[in-house]
Amino acid sequence: MNNARILDGKATAARIKEELTERVSALRERGVTPGLGTVLVGDDPGSHSYVAGKHRDCAQVGITSVRRDLPDTITQEELEAVLDELNADAATTGYIVQLPLPAHIDTNAILERIDPAKDADGLHPTNLGKLVLNVNAPMDSPLPCTPHGIVELLLRHDVELKGLDVLVVGRGVTVGRPLGLLLTRKQINATVTLAHTGTVDLADHLGRADVVVAAAGIPHMIRADRVKPGAIVLDVGVSRVEDPETGRAKLTGDVDPAVASVASWLSPNPGGVGPMTRAMLLTNVVEAAERSAAGN
């Protein structure tokens, strides 16, 4: 039954963290200590657990980290003042604002307030703009963590996307949209279809795709009977769904587990793209510190 090979994000992220540990110690020898800040608004348990994971990762590779946990009653002005502090704080070489933010906060204005040189998520308009303009040659500017993690996961399993038809399901700013830009770069040369809630016949697109990246946040929306046999499938979406047996919330991906019997490669969820996203966040922090150590 189970014939898909596994795109093992957990093991790959562990290797990347080992590589980063050496780069961090080289930086420390030169007197530069990379430091990550996280800004978390509100008390969503999922967001709390992701942020806790990011701080554990930092400790593992030698990056210092500080948390700014803020109440969901915070105003736009107060939140912007926190970002101004982090922008001015020399010990914070990079930081992220955990998304989503409460509805009363203007998210785009917040992303724009981040110093682009400290943008560990690669979501500042200047950095996203560099991706659109294709001016971020390796290491010039941070890439969005999840799309970068997806590309790195495939690369490190020697999966070549040149000429393949990739269906990205989901047009979100953190995954689908920037992923389309990355996959259509000359170095990768895939052909990308970006599907979304307005797509008329998703089943038709699914049946033709060589690669499916599911980033819609709809539990098990990608079913085995719709996927082309031999397709490469990446499960990016996460939802918390109540387990009928235990009554407890459980992480559920966008891909039905039965897809393992038709796909050639499958990134599991958990254990696939999630750990890679975190590894790319660390990479962005280390690269920003390396750029500042080099004086640019």
Ligand SMILES: Nc1nc(=O)c2c([nH]1)NC[C@@H]1CN(c3ccc(C(=O)N[C@@H](CCC(=O)O)C(=O)O)cc3)C=[N+]21
């Ligand atoms: N500004 C911002 N940047 C983000 O990168 C960001 C965000 N906001 N908001 C929420 C999403 C979600 N996200 C995940 C990261 C890692 C895992 C991850 O490591 N998951 C583990 C399981 C973790 C667990 O069990 O809780 C896995 O897939 O194996 C999941 C989800 C980052 N996001």
